[in-house]
Amino acid sequence: MVQIQPPEIPTFPPGDLWSDEPPLETYRHLEELIILLTSLNRFWSDRTDYFAAGNMTVYYSSRQRKDEELRGPDFFVVMDTERRERKSWVVWEEDGxxxxVIIEVLSDSTSSVDKNKKKQLYQNVWRTRDYFWFHPYTLEFKGFTLVGRNYVEIEPNAQSWLWSDELQLYLGVFNERLRFFTPEGELVLTPEEEADAERQKVELERQRADAERQQADLERQRADAERQRADAESQQAELERQRADAERQRADAESQQAELERQKNAILRQKLLELGVNPDEIG
Incomplete structure (x- = not known):
């Protein structure tokens, strides 16, 4: 009788594994990962259904061996999972x-592995939907998405950005850095950029308030000048009226004086006539 042996059940190592990745090659590589990670976490700050990491080991097989070439992804995102801190990504502890999404930041020493060995791993074993690579010095940038069982290169849009259907975001080069963009074309900001934008917004509001205050001051000054001009015109009109009254009074006085002179001459003439003197003969 042939005894059937039960299938061998793979023994997985413990799930609490530390990440085992080498240091990043340059500051620009580090900065790129920080930008990608912090901008996405800020943009999705209200979401708890994803995990994003940079330069972290992904443990995926009980037969996995340390490979000096085949290190973990430079940057990756797992969707529909719990957003919490992890020491590494252990597939058998994360419901498989x-x-x-994976982004590899190329360097001269890793470029060949990222474009070949890793690409095959992500396509054939991990079945990662969207895969991108970017060189922070040459700015080489490509992206691939799974169609069937193979990666197909993603066609760029008019801005040379590549769409990630998994993230529902574009990736594109901006100021020599790989950045995320919204479907509407807005740059996904890092926390520092958002703080700068808020400071600029506050400063613009302050400048606008200052400009409005200055405009109000100018309007008030203009109104004061108009009121002063109107007062001056009113005063001038009053002076003109007083001058006209004075002229009229002077004319009336002269008329009265002339009338008095006429009456006086008439009385004198009458008296002379009464005395029998011809006034016309008086020189």
Whole structure:
């Protein structure tokens, strides 16, 4: 009788594994990962259904061996999972979930592996939907998405950005850095950029308030000048009226004086006539 042996059940290492990745090659590589991670976490600050990490080991097989070439992804995002801190990404402890999106930041020493060995791993084993690579010095940038069982290169839009259907975001080069963009074309800001934008907004509001205050001051000054001009015109009109009254009074006085002179001459003439003197003969 042939005894059937039960299938061998793979023994997985413990799930609480530390990440085992080498240091990043340059500050620009580090800065790129920080930008990608912090901008996405800020943009999705209200979401708890994803995990994003940079330069972290992904443990995916009980037969996995340390490979000096085949390190973990530079940056990856796993969707539909719990957003919490992890020491590494252990697939068998995460319901078998693999990264949905991977970005490799190329260097001269890793470029060949990223474009070949890793690409095959992500395509054939991990089945990662969207895969991108970017060189922070040459600015080489490409993206691939799974169609069937193979990666197909993503066609760029008019801005040379590449769409990630998993993230529902564009990726594109901006100021020599790989950045996320919204479907509407807005740059996904880092926390520092958002703080700068808020400061600029506050400063613009302050400048606008200052400009409005200055405009109000000018309007008030203009109104004061108009009122002063109107007062001056009113005073001038009053002076003109007083001058006209004075002229009229002077004319009346002269008329009265002339009338008095006429009456006086008439009385004198009458008296002379009464005395028998011809006034016309008096020189």
């Amino acid at each position: 979930k693999y990264p949905n």
